């Protein structure tokens with residue numbers, strides 16, 4: 725299947741409150757992150773059988789991503805984006821994932837700041 729043939733399952737605007745930031749004061753409180761995910765998944769079997777077991781269950785992905793993000797304090801939204809991508813690829817067998825992590829409160833003069841990444845099975849952050 726080529727990239728243009730892929731189906732996608734989306735989770736958009738997922739709100740997660742967690743300890744995130746490089747400054748000391750940011751390690752003393754939670755801040756809100758917004759997560760957007762697009763996950764490549766062939767939806768035909770699920771659609772034909774109308775069967776959740778064949779589907780990529782976005783509720784289960786949401787639960788796992790939220791638990792991972794809140795597991796411990798982190799400094800960079802880059803770390804959060806990479807961790808979510810690897811979780812989705814490895815735990816759910818997704819072949820390709822796009823992750824955007826927004827930290828809308830971080831820069832008062834900006835509407836939003838974010839990082840976005842695209843990862844596939846067998847991509848590694850360590851090369």
Ligand SMILES: Nc1nc2c(c(=O)[nH]1)N=C([C@H](O)[C@@H](O)CO)CN2
Nearest residue numbers: 744745746747799800801802830831
């Ligand atoms: N590329 C990044 N730049 C910055 C980050 C980050 O996570 N990635 N974080 C900060 C601070 O934590 C900031 O959010 C505090 O307002 C600064 N730059």
